Amino acid sequence: DMALISRKGSALVREIHEKQKRDKSRQRFLELAGSKLGDILGVEKSVDEIDADIVVVGEDGEVDFKGKARFSQHLAVSAFTKSKTISQQRQNLPIFSVRDELLQVVRENQVVIIIGETGSGKTTQLTQYLYEYGYTVNGIIGCTQPRRVAAMSVAQRVSEEMETELGDKVGYAIRFEDATGPSTVIKYMTDGVLLRETLKDPVLEKYSIILMDEAHERSLDTDVLFGILKKVVARRRDFKLIVTSATLNGEKFSNFFGGVPIFHIPGRTFRVQICYSKTPCEDYVEAAVKQAMTIHIAGAPGDILIFLTGQDEIEATCYALSERMEQLISSTKQPVPKLLILPIYSQLPADLQAKIFQKAEDGARKCIVATNIAETSLTIDGIFYVIDTGYGKMKVYNPRMGMDALQVFPISRASADQRAGRAGRTGPGTCYRLYTENAYENEMLQSPVPEIQRTNLGNVVLLLKSLKIQNLLDFDFMDPPPQDSILNSMYQLWLLGALNDVGDLTDLGRKMVKFPLDPPLAKLLLMGEQLECLSEVLTIVSMLSVPSVFFRPKDREAESDAAREKFFVPESDHLTLLNVYQQWKANEYRGDWCNDHFLQVKGLYKAREIRSQLLDILKTLKIPLTYCGPDWDVVRKTICSAYFHNAAMLKGIGEYVNCRNRMPCNLHPTSALYGSGYTPDYMVYHEAILTTKEYMQCVTAVEPHWLAELGPMLFSV
Ligand code: CDP
Numbered sequence: 001d002m003a004l005i006s007r008k009g010s011a012l013v014r015e016i017h018e019k020q021k022r023d024k025s026r027q028r029f030l031e032l033a034g035s036k037l038g039d040i041l042g043v044e045k046s047v048d049e050i051d052a053d054i055v056v057v058g059e060d061g062e063v064d065f066k067g068k069a070r071f072s073q074h075l076a077v078s079a080f081t082k083s084k085t086i087s088q089q090r091q092n093l094p095i096f097s098v099r100d101e102l103l104q105v106v107r108e109n110q111v112v113i114i115i116g117e118t119g120s121g122k123t124t125q126l127t128q129y130l131y132e133y134g135y136t137v138n139g140i141i142g143c144t145q146p147r148r149v150a151a152m153s154v155a156q157r158v159s160e161e162m163e164t165e166l167g168d169k170v171g172y173a174i175r176f177e178d179a180t181g182p183s184t185v186i187k188y189m190t191d192g193v194l195l196r197e198t199l200k201d202p203v204l205e206k207y208s209i210i211l212m213d214e215a216h217e218r219s220l221d222t223d224v225l226f227g228i229l230k231k232v233v234a235r236r237r238d239f240k241l242i243v244t245s246a247t248l249n250g251e252k253f254s255n256f257f258g259g260v261p262i263f264h265i266p267g268r269t270f271r272v273q274i275c276y277s278k279t280p281c282e283d284y285v286e287a288a289v290k291q292a293m294t295i296h297i298a299g300a301p302g303d304i305l306i307f308l309t310g311q312d313e314i315e316a317t318c319y320a321l322s323e324r325m326e327q328l329i330s331s332t333k334q335p336v337p338k339l340l341i342l343p344i345y346s347q348l349p350a351d352l353q354a355k356i357f358q359k360a361e362d363g364a365r366k367c368i369v370a371t372n373i374a375e376t377s378l379t380i381d382g383i384f385y386v387i388d389t390g391y392g393k394m395k396v397y398n399p400r401m402g403m404d405a406l407q408v409f410p411i412s413r414a415s416a417d418q419r420a421g422r423a424g425r426t427g428p429g430t431c432y433r434l435y436t437e438n439a440y441e442n443e444m445l446q447s448p449v450p451e452i453q454r455t456n457l458g459n460v461v462l463l464l465k466s467l468k469i470q471n472l473l474d475f476d477f478m479d480p481p482p483q484d485s486i487l488n489s490m491y492q493l494w495l496l497g498a499l500n501d502v503g504d505l506t507d508l509g510r511k512m513v514k515f516p517l518d519p520p521l522a523k524l525l526l527m528g529e530q531l532e533c534l535s536e537v538l539t540i541v542s543m544l545s546v547p548s549v550f551f552r553p554k555d556r557e558a559e560s561d562a563a564r565e566k567f568f569v570p571e572s573d574h575l576t577l578l579n580v581y582q583q584w585k586a587n588e589y590r591g592d593w594c595n596d597h598f599l600q601v602k603g604l605y606k607a608r609e610i611r612s613q614l615l616d617i618l619k620t621l622k623i624p625l626t627y628c629g630p631d632w633d634v635v636r637k638t639i640c641s642a643y644f645h646n647a648a649m650l651k652g653i654g655e656y657v658n659c660r661n662r663m664p665c666n667l668h669p670t671s672a673l674y675g676s677g678y679t680p681d682y683m684v685y686h687e688a689i690l691t692t693k694e695y696m697q698c699v700t701a702v703e704p705h706w707l708a709e710l711g712p713m714l715f716s717v
């Protein structure tokens, strides 16, 4: 054990760091730290690395640091932490071996691209290195993530590593949720949150450095940020930008910023054996379940990771797996090892999400069933087997429906390789691809199409317009969206009244930007003001911003359906949501009341929280709350005013077609109007979804003359 006496312990450690970089001589270090240190640590003998317990005492006699430190041949001193295991974990990450070189390129360049395998430590370590080095003296460190789940879980992890409460030194912000505080110096956030911050502060004054993480995902918001941050870099010499990626597309990012350095974190992965299907697979859920069971029964120890496309499939797979396990247990006298079946997808409640990181008990095997969220943004240790179905969901603009829809697509080769790589983090692994080698070689795209080239740009256009970017076709996009797509989004904003005839923001448009909502929802709120039912509409908007609050457990379907029907308002799913919320409020927002009525407590709480946040924004805009009382016809009219572009009309018995393109669109079985016998001539819907058919999600019956009155550019009497 060592004690270092210094004026200020932490200052000494930083000084050692600095000196060490300037001259790498061992002697210098020993002088600094006191020659005794060298003797005791055995640095004189040529050891690779040595760990020592170290205590740093200030001049006042107080202990500044207590913990483990690592000294290597290069005389690098690692960060201190009190917890031995966490600090050892941190030092074992591939990124640790290049810590000093990394800090050096960052110091010497304004923009740096960093490439490293998933799990090398980019997301959790880089921010801490920058913090330890002192980058938070004149501003804070921001780190963007394309996914909400990643922002939350990573912030949680880093706050543990730094031994601080989440929301204190380390925090996160996602839409409608801000877990940061006055002392936050490392802030994880979704790229959408940072994008909205640029509205208030175009040069991002409060940040000294931004890490754009997971840039390879090329999410819509990331791509827009690229253009905006490039301007910030040009305007602020004191600002630094780091772009990280898990795949080898560094050149493209580097060129975008005019040829900035690309830093590679050396990989440390094991070989992954790839097994293809001999024939195309008919039912990949069934095939995945079979494969997982085969591994569990006959395979060597190691956890399994299955990639599927979405929540429904994941739930079905988890259910099938637990059934097979039960069958197996009841059909054999042998003891069957435990299989821990763990789903992970973005809408899963946070406490359940955290489970995937926990280690399984001895003798048990984890089987994680995931969406492509586990491809690069979350790292789970201990996976030896990957089962890749070859599909994923992507948001794609569907010209037939005139809007974005999540659709299932074959993944790209780059994604397939990422998925396989998950099996080789801890040791040599195996990846079972439930598709043929021919499909991989000849049918899959090389890399995924960036979101900006395939989705609706309504939000982006509105945002760029309010950043005073007049001609969107001139904006500095890394891969410009198709011109049609920009024009189409502008047309939709014009329909909503957010843009005028020459494409400039209207007063309504300027107000709409203030809300972190999709343009039609923002318009709905503002029309609630005009038609004097703001309170009611505010509730509906909040309820539409959370996943469905109706709870439908597998074994109690009939019972829960009956409970849901009790809330139905015959003309409208929107009003049904309003009814649920108002009844919950009348029952003092009670949790047990929710459980009794098959409602998701958490969802309702979230809706209440969102409602109060939107209310705050309304207050800052000085918009007073109005109530319409028990007659909800005006609420339906308000909904019509913001959603007339999504209108459908009756054609035949119980069959509807889209008013604009005459494509059939169906009532969803969960709708209050489904099978109710009430078939209004016209209705509007919140969104269309595409599963086996095109469905309207959340509908409201409207009067035909409302359509003509509120959407004259599309309808006439
Ligand atoms: O960003 P990158 O993929 O390079 O790696 P990372 O997310 O920083 O993860 C580095 C390591 O931190 C992983 O190998 C995990 O062991 C650990 N980690 C964790 O235990 N819990 C989390 N929520 C996130 C990371």
Ligand code: MG
Residues within 6 Å of the ligand: 119, 122, 123, 124, 213, 214, 376, 377
């Ligand atoms: Mg990462």
